Amino acid sequence: MEEPVYNHGIDTIDGDHLGLAVFRGLPILIVNLGSKGRFADQIADVEYLHASFAEMGLAVVGVPSDDFGGEPGELDRIKDRYRLDHRATFMLSRPMRVGGDRPSPLFRTLTAFRSAPVRSDAEKFVVDGEGYVVERFGPDVRPRDKALLAALKFVLPTLGY
16 A cells, blocks of 8 residues: 655755655645756746645645756755756755665655656656645656646645646
């Protein structure tokens, strides 16, 4: 049986530990990212989702990872790329393993949905207010794609879907 993401925490890019249980009752969009990778252009659209839906209760969590070669460098440089170069204001974790033989515990939980490993940057996981993954999109589905927007509207209680 799948477990809720609320059982996990992240270390934020700013150095704090955050238990994901703080989002209990709220939907979460979790996206693994590579700010220098093939899909780095999607970061602006993830920011758009954050700006558009945060007031409705959506938490957006970006997870930098160098598993696919898209997140090289030291932590301070990675942080600068997101905050200064990409102007990202959504929550960011410290870089973590998302794929391969030993993904982080959070990504083991996320990938239990559809039982498939993360194979690229820009995979998106839509988590409902109970903490369970209800939809998963690969990098070919951009953040503003109508299928992803429909999944977000489904889990956002303020939109009444």
